[in-house]
Amino acid sequence: MGVNKRVTLTFDNGPTPGVSPKVFDTLGRRGIKATFFVIGNKLADPAAAALMRAAHAAGHWIGNHTLTHSVAFGEQRDAAVTIREIEETQRRIGACAHPDKLFRPYGKSGRIGPHLLNRAALSLFLEQRYCCVTWNSVPGDWYDPEEWVTRGIRDVEAADWSVVVLHDIAGACAARLGEFIARLDDLGVEYRQDFPDSVVLTRAGREVAMSDAYLGGG
């Protein structure tokens, strides 16, 4: 059990002063590199923007997690709103952006479904060569800061390559991230910074795992 399991750690909804640095420290002690999917509006706070730059300088990847974290693309039809959610955030990320233009849709509490994308988003991803990344493990650190570790370990044990969604926000994963990593170490996992094709919907102007299951009527 556990041998050859691969784990990619991702942290969404930051950067958060007072929280993200704890996550950076915990990852840094083990030399683990992750991706931080940041919310564009949070970068208006210079302290948050500085945290993004620090994460980038430490070798973490920075991805785009929408401007307002409030628009489920598959449930709205205004292409201009969709495009602004993506492109304005990418502008704010600036030079810290990963060359693949990593983007993660707003998932409404981590759900996969047709609320994630609409045709305007998909067209933009293909034209502007965004890499749209989903996930396959959502342990629920933000609603259960105690028990998420157990669920996360169960997910990792059950899959060959887990892409785990955690959150560098207050009251979420930071307090028990060290314990989670210690248990991952006990399982002998291989930490990866990249993503399996199964969670990559688009990359380099092409569809990868894209399907109608992710596409709403918006």
Ligand SMILES: [Zn+2]
């Ligand atoms: Zn989110």
